[in-house]
Amino acid sequence: MAVIKCAIQLNIPDTVDLKTPITLSQLCTTLKCDPCFLYRIMRFLTHRNIFKQIRIPSSEESDPLYAYAHTPLSRLLMKQGEQSMAALLLLESSPVMLAPWQNLSERVVAEGRASFEKAHGKDVWSYAEENAEHSQLINEAMACDARRTVRVMLEECKEAFEGVTSVVDVGGGNGTAMTLLRKACPWITCINFDTPHVIAAAPNSSHAIQHVPGDMFLAVPKADAAFLMWVLHDWGDEECIQILKTCKEAIPHKNGRVIIAEAVIEEEGFKDKLKDVGLMLDMVMMAHTNIGKERTLKEWEYLITQAGFSTFTLKNINSLKSIIIAFP
Ligand SMILES: C[S@@+](CC[C@H](N)C(=O)[O-])C[C@H]1O[C@@H](n2cnc3c(N)ncnc32)[C@H](O)[C@@H]1O
Structure with missing residues:
Protein backbone atom coordinates (compact mmCIF):
# COMPACT_ATOMS: atom_id res chain seq x y z
CA MET A 1 0.00 0.00 0.00
CA ALA A 2 2.91 2.35 0.78
CA VAL A 3 4.43 1.80 -2.68
CA ILE A 4 1.06 2.38 -4.35
CA LYS A 5 0.62 5.56 -2.32
CA CYS A 6 4.10 6.66 -3.40
CA ALA A 7 3.20 6.04 -7.07
CA ILE A 8 -0.02 8.08 -6.76
CA GLN A 9 1.73 10.91 -4.88
CA LEU A 10 4.44 11.09 -7.55
CA ASN A 11 1.70 11.13 -10.21
CA ILE A 12 3.19 8.10 -12.02
CA PRO A 13 -0.17 6.64 -13.18
CA ASP A 14 -1.29 9.95 -14.72
CA THR A 15 2.12 10.47 -16.36
CA VAL A 16 2.37 7.07 -18.10
CA ASP A 17 0.59 7.57 -21.40
CA LEU A 18 -2.47 5.40 -22.12
CA LYS A 19 -1.27 4.71 -25.68
CA THR A 20 2.51 5.17 -25.96
CA PRO A 21 4.84 3.47 -23.45
CA ILE A 22 7.19 5.81 -21.57
CA THR A 23 10.89 5.11 -20.89
CA LEU A 24 12.43 5.34 -17.43
CA SER A 25 14.46 8.38 -18.42
CA GLN A 26 11.36 10.17 -19.82
CA LEU A 27 9.47 9.32 -16.63
CA CYS A 28 12.36 10.60 -14.47
CA THR A 29 12.61 13.85 -16.41
CA THR A 30 8.88 14.53 -16.30
CA LEU A 31 8.51 13.69 -12.61
CA LYS A 32 11.94 15.03 -11.52
CA CYS A 33 12.85 11.70 -9.91
CA ASP A 34 16.08 9.86 -9.17
CA PRO A 35 16.43 7.08 -11.82
CA CYS A 36 17.86 4.49 -9.39
CA PHE A 37 15.01 4.84 -6.90
CA LEU A 38 12.27 5.20 -9.50
CA TYR A 39 13.57 2.12 -11.35
CA ARG A 40 13.19 0.04 -8.16
CA ILE A 41 9.65 1.34 -7.58
CA MET A 42 8.71 0.49 -11.19
CA ARG A 43 10.38 -2.93 -10.95
CA PHE A 44 8.23 -3.75 -7.92
CA LEU A 45 5.03 -2.43 -9.50
CA THR A 46 5.56 -4.26 -12.80
CA HIS A 47 6.31 -7.46 -10.87
CA ARG A 48 2.87 -7.05 -9.28
CA ASN A 49 1.23 -6.42 -12.70
CA ILE A 50 0.67 -2.79 -11.79
CA PHE A 51 2.18 -1.41 -15.04
CA LYS A 52 3.92 -3.60 -17.55
CA GLN A 53 7.45 -3.34 -18.87
CA ILE A 54 7.91 -3.35 -22.64
CA ARG A 55 11.22 -4.01 -24.40
CA ILE A 56 11.92 -1.38 -27.04
CA PRO A 57 14.02 -2.42 -30.06
CA SER A 58 17.43 -0.77 -29.81
CA SER A 59 20.67 -0.84 -31.81
CA GLU A 60 22.57 -1.82 -28.65
CA GLU A 61 21.40 -5.42 -28.04
CA SER A 62 23.55 -5.61 -24.91
CA ASP A 63 21.78 -2.60 -23.45
CA PRO A 64 18.06 -3.03 -24.19
CA LEU A 65 15.71 -0.14 -23.61
CA TYR A 66 12.58 -0.64 -21.55
CA ALA A 67 9.44 1.39 -21.33
CA TYR A 68 6.40 1.27 -19.10
CA ALA A 69 2.78 0.93 -20.13
CA HIS A 70 -0.55 0.77 -18.30
CA THR A 71 -2.35 -2.39 -17.14
CA PRO A 72 -5.98 -2.57 -15.93
CA LEU A 73 -4.63 -2.28 -12.35
CA SER A 74 -2.49 0.81 -12.97
CA ARG A 75 -5.45 2.56 -14.64
CA LEU A 76 -7.33 2.33 -11.33
CA LEU A 77 -4.57 4.43 -9.75
CA MET A 78 -5.04 7.39 -12.09
CA LYS A 79 -6.46 10.44 -10.32
CA GLN A 80 -8.68 11.29 -13.26
CA GLY A 81 -11.31 9.15 -14.91
CA GLU A 82 -14.42 7.17 -14.13
CA GLN A 83 -12.44 4.10 -13.02
CA SER A 84 -10.17 5.94 -10.58
CA MET A 85 -9.77 4.32 -7.15
C1 LIG B 1 -19.02 4.69 4.37
S1 LIG B 1 -19.79 6.21 3.98
C2 LIG B 1 -20.81 5.76 2.60
C3 LIG B 1 -21.07 6.89 1.65
C4 LIG B 1 -21.93 6.55 0.43
N1 LIG B 1 -23.16 5.88 0.78
C5 LIG B 1 -21.16 5.70 -0.55
O1 LIG B 1 -21.25 4.47 -0.50
O2 LIG B 1 -20.43 6.27 -1.38
C6 LIG B 1 -20.99 6.38 5.30
C7 LIG B 1 -21.73 7.71 5.28
O3 LIG B 1 -22.64 7.73 6.39
C8 LIG B 1 -22.70 9.08 6.85
N2 LIG B 1 -23.26 9.13 8.21
C9 LIG B 1 -22.66 8.77 9.37
N3 LIG B 1 -23.50 8.98 10.42
C10 LIG B 1 -24.65 9.50 9.89
C11 LIG B 1 -25.87 9.94 10.47
N4 LIG B 1 -26.09 9.86 11.80
N5 LIG B 1 -26.85 10.40 9.64
C12 LIG B 1 -26.64 10.48 8.30
N6 LIG B 1 -25.49 10.07 7.70
C13 LIG B 1 -24.51 9.59 8.48
C14 LIG B 1 -21.27 9.52 6.78
O4 LIG B 1 -21.12 10.93 6.85
C15 LIG B 1 -20.84 8.92 5.44
O5 LIG B 1 -21.04 9.81 4.38
Whole structure:
Protein backbone atom coordinates (compact mmCIF):
# COMPACT_ATOMS: atom_id res chain seq x y z
CA MET A 1 0.00 0.00 0.00
CA ALA A 2 2.91 2.35 0.78
CA VAL A 3 4.43 1.80 -2.68
CA ILE A 4 1.06 2.38 -4.35
CA LYS A 5 0.62 5.56 -2.32
CA CYS A 6 4.10 6.66 -3.40
CA ALA A 7 3.20 6.04 -7.07
CA ILE A 8 -0.02 8.08 -6.76
CA GLN A 9 1.73 10.91 -4.88
CA LEU A 10 4.44 11.09 -7.55
CA ASN A 11 1.70 11.13 -10.21
CA ILE A 12 3.19 8.10 -12.02
CA PRO A 13 -0.17 6.64 -13.18
CA ASP A 14 -1.29 9.95 -14.72
CA THR A 15 2.12 10.47 -16.36
CA VAL A 16 2.37 7.07 -18.10
CA ASP A 17 0.59 7.57 -21.40
CA LEU A 18 -2.47 5.40 -22.12
CA LYS A 19 -1.27 4.71 -25.68
CA THR A 20 2.51 5.17 -25.96
CA PRO A 21 4.84 3.47 -23.45
CA ILE A 22 7.19 5.81 -21.57
CA THR A 23 10.89 5.11 -20.89
CA LEU A 24 12.43 5.34 -17.43
CA SER A 25 14.46 8.38 -18.42
CA GLN A 26 11.36 10.17 -19.82
CA LEU A 27 9.47 9.32 -16.63
CA CYS A 28 12.36 10.60 -14.47
CA THR A 29 12.61 13.85 -16.41
CA THR A 30 8.88 14.53 -16.30
CA LEU A 31 8.51 13.69 -12.61
CA LYS A 32 11.94 15.03 -11.52
CA CYS A 33 12.85 11.70 -9.91
CA ASP A 34 16.08 9.86 -9.17
CA PRO A 35 16.43 7.08 -11.82
CA CYS A 36 17.86 4.49 -9.39
CA PHE A 37 15.01 4.84 -6.90
CA LEU A 38 12.27 5.20 -9.50
CA TYR A 39 13.57 2.12 -11.35
CA ARG A 40 13.19 0.04 -8.16
CA ILE A 41 9.65 1.34 -7.58
CA MET A 42 8.71 0.49 -11.19
CA ARG A 43 10.38 -2.93 -10.95
CA PHE A 44 8.23 -3.75 -7.92
CA LEU A 45 5.03 -2.43 -9.50
CA THR A 46 5.56 -4.26 -12.80
CA HIS A 47 6.31 -7.46 -10.87
CA ARG A 48 2.87 -7.05 -9.28
CA ASN A 49 1.23 -6.42 -12.70
CA ILE A 50 0.67 -2.79 -11.79
CA PHE A 51 2.18 -1.41 -15.04
CA LYS A 52 3.92 -3.60 -17.55
CA GLN A 53 7.45 -3.34 -18.87
CA ILE A 54 7.91 -3.35 -22.64
CA ARG A 55 11.22 -4.01 -24.40
CA ILE A 56 11.92 -1.38 -27.04
CA PRO A 57 14.02 -2.42 -30.06
CA SER A 58 17.43 -0.77 -29.81
CA SER A 59 20.67 -0.84 -31.81
CA GLU A 60 22.57 -1.82 -28.65
CA GLU A 61 21.40 -5.42 -28.04
CA SER A 62 23.55 -5.61 -24.91
CA ASP A 63 21.78 -2.60 -23.45
CA PRO A 64 18.06 -3.03 -24.19
CA LEU A 65 15.71 -0.14 -23.61
CA TYR A 66 12.58 -0.64 -21.55
CA ALA A 67 9.44 1.39 -21.33
CA TYR A 68 6.40 1.27 -19.10
CA ALA A 69 2.78 0.93 -20.13
CA HIS A 70 -0.55 0.77 -18.30
CA THR A 71 -2.35 -2.39 -17.14
CA PRO A 72 -5.98 -2.57 -15.93
CA LEU A 73 -4.63 -2.28 -12.35
CA SER A 74 -2.49 0.81 -12.97
CA ARG A 75 -5.45 2.56 -14.64
CA LEU A 76 -7.33 2.33 -11.33
CA LEU A 77 -4.57 4.43 -9.75
CA MET A 78 -5.04 7.39 -12.09
CA LYS A 79 -6.46 10.44 -10.32
CA GLN A 80 -8.68 11.29 -13.26
CA GLY A 81 -11.31 9.15 -14.91
CA GLU A 82 -14.42 7.17 -14.13
CA GLN A 83 -12.44 4.10 -13.02
CA SER A 84 -10.17 5.94 -10.58
CA MET A 85 -9.77 4.32 -7.15
CA ALA A 86 -6.88 6.62 -6.20
CA ALA A 87 -8.90 8.52 -3.57
CA LEU A 88 -9.85 5.28 -1.79
CA LEU A 89 -6.19 4.21 -1.65
CA LEU A 90 -5.13 7.65 -0.39
CA LEU A 91 -7.74 7.45 2.38
CA GLU A 92 -6.80 3.94 3.52
CA SER A 93 -3.07 4.79 3.46
CA SER A 94 -3.51 8.10 5.32
CA PRO A 95 -1.84 8.36 8.76
CA VAL A 96 -5.30 8.79 10.36
CA MET A 97 -6.59 5.49 8.94
CA LEU A 98 -3.32 3.59 9.44
CA ALA A 99 -3.02 4.50 13.15
CA PRO A 100 -5.91 2.27 14.36
CA TRP A 101 -4.25 -0.82 12.82
CA GLN A 102 -1.44 -0.43 15.39
CA ASN A 103 -3.88 -1.32 18.16
CA LEU A 104 -6.28 -3.77 16.53
CA SER A 105 -5.68 -6.11 19.50
CA GLU A 106 -7.32 -3.48 21.77
CA ARG A 107 -10.57 -4.16 19.90
CA VAL A 108 -10.30 -7.92 20.22
CA VAL A 109 -9.55 -8.38 23.92
CA ALA A 110 -12.54 -8.85 26.24
CA GLU A 111 -14.05 -5.44 27.13
CA GLY A 112 -11.56 -3.84 24.76
CA ARG A 113 -11.80 -0.45 23.11
CA ALA A 114 -12.45 0.52 19.49
CA SER A 115 -9.11 0.81 17.66
CA PHE A 116 -10.00 4.11 15.97
CA GLU A 117 -11.15 5.64 19.28
CA LYS A 118 -7.98 4.44 21.02
CA ALA A 119 -5.89 6.12 18.29
CA HIS A 120 -7.86 9.37 17.93
CA GLY A 121 -10.01 9.73 21.05
CA LYS A 122 -13.31 9.66 19.15
CA ASP A 123 -15.11 7.61 16.50
CA VAL A 124 -14.41 8.06 12.80
CA TRP A 125 -17.55 10.14 12.11
CA SER A 126 -16.96 12.57 15.02
CA TYR A 127 -13.32 12.82 13.91
CA ALA A 128 -14.41 13.66 10.36
CA GLU A 129 -16.85 16.27 11.65
CA GLU A 130 -13.98 18.10 13.37
CA ASN A 131 -11.38 17.62 10.59
CA ALA A 132 -12.62 19.02 7.29
CA GLU A 133 -9.60 17.72 5.38
CA HIS A 134 -10.12 14.15 6.54
CA SER A 135 -13.86 14.43 5.88
CA GLN A 136 -13.08 15.44 2.29
CA LEU A 137 -10.71 12.49 1.95
CA ILE A 138 -13.52 10.14 3.09
CA ASN A 139 -16.10 11.71 0.76
CA GLU A 140 -13.81 11.52 -2.27
CA ALA A 141 -12.86 7.92 -1.46
CA MET A 142 -16.52 6.91 -1.18
CA ALA A 143 -17.34 8.78 -4.39
CA CYS A 144 -14.83 6.85 -6.47
CA ASP A 145 -16.27 3.58 -5.23
CA ALA A 146 -19.84 4.84 -5.75
CA ARG A 147 -19.12 5.66 -9.41
CA ARG A 148 -18.31 2.03 -10.15
CA THR A 149 -21.07 0.47 -8.04
CA VAL A 150 -23.87 2.67 -9.38
CA ARG A 151 -22.83 1.96 -12.98
CA VAL A 152 -22.83 -1.83 -12.38
CA MET A 153 -26.08 -1.65 -10.40
CA LEU A 154 -27.85 0.25 -13.19
CA GLU A 155 -26.57 -2.28 -15.74
CA GLU A 156 -27.35 -5.44 -13.80
CA CYS A 157 -30.11 -4.57 -11.31
CA LYS A 158 -32.20 -1.86 -12.98
CA GLU A 159 -35.34 -3.49 -11.53
CA ALA A 160 -34.37 -2.00 -8.13
CA PHE A 161 -35.66 1.38 -9.39
CA GLU A 162 -38.64 0.14 -11.43
CA GLY A 163 -41.76 2.18 -10.66
CA VAL A 164 -39.79 4.42 -8.31
CA THR A 165 -40.25 8.19 -8.74
CA SER A 166 -38.15 9.37 -5.80
CA VAL A 167 -35.10 8.04 -3.95
CA VAL A 168 -33.34 9.22 -0.81
CA ASP A 169 -29.69 8.16 -0.46
CA VAL A 170 -29.23 7.79 3.30
CA GLY A 171 -25.60 8.51 4.25
CA GLY A 172 -25.00 9.43 0.62
CA GLY A 173 -21.77 11.39 1.21
CA ASN A 174 -21.14 14.09 -1.40
CA GLY A 175 -24.07 13.01 -3.60
CA THR A 176 -22.16 11.08 -6.28
CA ALA A 177 -24.57 8.12 -6.33
CA MET A 178 -27.67 10.32 -6.65
CA THR A 179 -26.05 12.52 -9.31
CA LEU A 180 -25.37 9.40 -11.41
CA LEU A 181 -28.83 7.93 -10.80
CA ARG A 182 -30.47 11.21 -11.82
CA LYS A 183 -28.36 11.34 -14.98
CA ALA A 184 -29.40 7.80 -15.93
CA CYS A 185 -33.06 8.17 -14.82
CA PRO A 186 -33.98 11.90 -15.08
CA TRP A 187 -37.62 11.14 -14.09
CA ILE A 188 -36.51 10.14 -10.57
CA THR A 189 -36.34 12.84 -7.89
CA CYS A 190 -33.06 12.25 -6.07
CA ILE A 191 -32.33 13.36 -2.51
CA ASN A 192 -28.88 13.10 -0.97
CA PHE A 193 -29.09 12.85 2.82
CA ASP A 194 -26.11 13.00 5.17
CA THR A 195 -24.83 14.73 8.32
CA PRO A 196 -24.83 18.57 8.26
CA HIS A 197 -21.03 18.96 7.82
CA VAL A 198 -20.96 16.53 4.87
CA ILE A 199 -23.95 18.22 3.18
CA ALA A 200 -22.43 21.68 3.74
CA ALA A 201 -19.29 20.59 1.84
CA ALA A 202 -21.13 18.72 -0.95
CA PRO A 203 -20.93 20.22 -4.46
CA ASN A 204 -24.31 21.46 -5.65
CA SER A 205 -23.56 23.02 -8.97
CA SER A 206 -26.23 21.35 -11.11
CA HIS A 207 -29.21 21.50 -8.69
CA ALA A 208 -30.26 18.20 -10.30
CA ILE A 209 -30.40 16.60 -6.87
CA GLN A 210 -31.51 17.90 -3.48
CA HIS A 211 -29.08 17.83 -0.55
CA VAL A 212 -30.72 17.43 2.87
CA PRO A 213 -28.82 17.45 6.20
CA GLY A 214 -29.93 15.37 9.17
CA ASP A 215 -29.44 12.34 11.37
CA MET A 216 -30.45 8.94 9.99
CA PHE A 217 -31.04 7.63 13.52
CA LEU A 218 -33.86 10.13 13.97
CA ALA A 219 -35.62 10.62 10.61
CA VAL A 220 -34.91 10.62 6.88
CA PRO A 221 -36.74 12.51 4.08
CA LYS A 222 -39.75 10.76 2.55
CA ALA A 223 -39.32 9.02 -0.83
CA ASP A 224 -40.53 5.92 -2.73
CA ALA A 225 -37.22 4.23 -2.02
CA ALA A 226 -34.44 4.66 0.53
CA PHE A 227 -30.96 3.70 -0.65
CA LEU A 228 -28.28 2.57 1.80
CA MET A 229 -24.84 1.92 0.32
CA TRP A 230 -21.90 1.03 2.55
CA VAL A 231 -23.68 2.57 5.53
CA LEU A 232 -25.00 -0.37 7.58
CA HIS A 233 -21.61 -2.14 7.66
CA ASP A 234 -20.32 0.83 9.71
CA TRP A 235 -22.67 -0.02 12.58
CA GLY A 236 -23.65 -2.74 15.07
CA ASP A 237 -26.92 -4.68 14.89
CA GLU A 238 -29.00 -2.44 17.17
CA GLU A 239 -27.92 0.68 15.29
CA CYS A 240 -28.64 -0.95 11.91
CA ILE A 241 -32.13 -1.94 13.06
CA GLN A 242 -32.75 1.67 14.13
CA ILE A 243 -31.51 3.03 10.75
CA LEU A 244 -33.67 0.51 8.87
CA LYS A 245 -36.69 1.48 10.98
CA THR A 246 -36.28 5.20 10.20
CA CYS A 247 -35.92 4.32 6.49
CA LYS A 248 -39.09 2.20 6.70
CA GLU A 249 -40.97 5.18 8.14
CA ALA A 250 -39.82 7.33 5.20
CA ILE A 251 -41.17 5.05 2.43
CA PRO A 252 -44.79 4.19 1.49
CA HIS A 253 -46.13 1.02 3.09
CA LYS A 254 -47.44 -0.06 -0.32
CA ASN A 255 -44.74 -0.33 -3.04
CA GLY A 256 -42.04 1.33 -0.92
CA ARG A 257 -38.62 -0.30 -0.62
CA VAL A 258 -35.22 0.00 0.99
CA ILE A 259 -32.37 -0.77 -1.41
CA ILE A 260 -29.22 -1.93 0.38
CA ALA A 261 -25.87 -2.16 -1.46
CA GLU A 262 -23.49 -4.12 0.78
CA ALA A 263 -21.18 -7.12 0.77
CA VAL A 264 -22.71 -10.48 1.69
CA ILE A 265 -20.08 -12.75 3.23
CA GLU A 266 -20.53 -16.33 2.12
CA GLU A 267 -21.00 -19.00 4.77
CA GLU A 268 -18.24 -21.52 5.52
CA GLY A 269 -17.26 -23.81 2.69
CA PHE A 270 -18.49 -21.63 -0.17
CA LYS A 271 -15.71 -20.37 -2.44
CA ASP A 272 -16.53 -17.00 -3.91
CA LYS A 273 -13.77 -15.16 -5.78
CA LEU A 274 -14.55 -11.98 -3.83
CA LYS A 275 -14.71 -13.67 -0.41
CA ASP A 276 -11.12 -12.63 0.31
CA VAL A 277 -11.93 -8.97 -0.38
CA GLY A 278 -15.09 -9.18 1.74
CA LEU A 279 -13.13 -10.62 4.66
CA MET A 280 -10.45 -7.93 4.25
CA LEU A 281 -13.15 -5.26 4.34
CA ASP A 282 -14.44 -6.88 7.54
CA MET A 283 -10.99 -6.28 9.08
CA VAL A 284 -11.17 -2.65 7.88
CA MET A 285 -14.53 -2.31 9.64
CA MET A 286 -12.98 -3.74 12.81
CA ALA A 287 -10.14 -1.21 12.70
CA HIS A 288 -12.08 1.85 11.59
CA THR A 289 -15.54 1.61 13.15
CA ASN A 290 -16.74 0.91 16.67
CA ILE A 291 -18.75 -2.26 16.10
CA GLY A 292 -19.36 -2.25 12.34
CA LYS A 293 -18.89 -5.49 10.39
CA GLU A 294 -19.50 -7.32 7.12
CA ARG A 295 -22.45 -9.69 7.33
CA THR A 296 -23.59 -13.08 6.07
CA LEU A 297 -27.00 -13.54 4.44
CA LYS A 298 -28.34 -14.93 7.74
CA GLU A 299 -27.16 -11.79 9.53
CA TRP A 300 -28.77 -9.51 6.92
CA GLU A 301 -32.02 -11.48 7.22
CA TYR A 302 -31.96 -10.98 11.00
CA LEU A 303 -31.59 -7.17 10.69
CA ILE A 304 -34.27 -6.84 8.03
CA THR A 305 -36.87 -8.90 9.89
CA GLN A 306 -36.07 -7.25 13.24
CA ALA A 307 -36.65 -3.84 11.61
CA GLY A 308 -40.16 -5.00 10.64
CA PHE A 309 -39.82 -5.66 6.89
CA SER A 310 -42.03 -8.48 5.57
CA THR A 311 -39.80 -9.73 2.77
CA PHE A 312 -36.59 -9.09 0.83
CA THR A 313 -34.76 -10.07 -2.34
CA LEU A 314 -31.03 -10.48 -2.98
CA LYS A 315 -29.20 -10.05 -6.27
CA ASN A 316 -25.48 -10.56 -6.82
CA ILE A 317 -23.91 -8.13 -9.28
CA ASN A 318 -20.38 -7.83 -10.66
CA SER A 319 -19.19 -6.08 -7.52
CA LEU A 320 -18.15 -6.84 -3.98
CA LYS A 321 -21.57 -5.48 -3.09
CA SER A 322 -24.86 -7.32 -3.61
CA ILE A 323 -28.22 -5.58 -3.90
CA ILE A 324 -30.71 -6.42 -1.16
CA ILE A 325 -34.20 -4.95 -1.53
CA ALA A 326 -36.36 -4.95 1.61
CA PHE A 327 -40.14 -4.45 1.39
CA PRO A 328 -42.39 -3.24 4.27
C1 LIG B 1 -19.02 4.69 4.37
S1 LIG B 1 -19.79 6.21 3.98
C2 LIG B 1 -20.81 5.76 2.60
C3 LIG B 1 -21.07 6.89 1.65
C4 LIG B 1 -21.93 6.55 0.43
N1 LIG B 1 -23.16 5.88 0.78
C5 LIG B 1 -21.16 5.70 -0.55
O1 LIG B 1 -21.25 4.47 -0.50
O2 LIG B 1 -20.43 6.27 -1.38
C6 LIG B 1 -20.99 6.38 5.30
C7 LIG B 1 -21.73 7.71 5.28
O3 LIG B 1 -22.64 7.73 6.39
C8 LIG B 1 -22.70 9.08 6.85
N2 LIG B 1 -23.26 9.13 8.21
C9 LIG B 1 -22.66 8.77 9.37
N3 LIG B 1 -23.50 8.98 10.42
C10 LIG B 1 -24.65 9.50 9.89
C11 LIG B 1 -25.87 9.94 10.47
N4 LIG B 1 -26.09 9.86 11.80
N5 LIG B 1 -26.85 10.40 9.64
C12 LIG B 1 -26.64 10.48 8.30
N6 LIG B 1 -25.49 10.07 7.70
C13 LIG B 1 -24.51 9.59 8.48
C14 LIG B 1 -21.27 9.52 6.78
O4 LIG B 1 -21.12 10.93 6.85
C15 LIG B 1 -20.84 8.92 5.44
O5 LIG B 1 -21.04 9.81 4.38
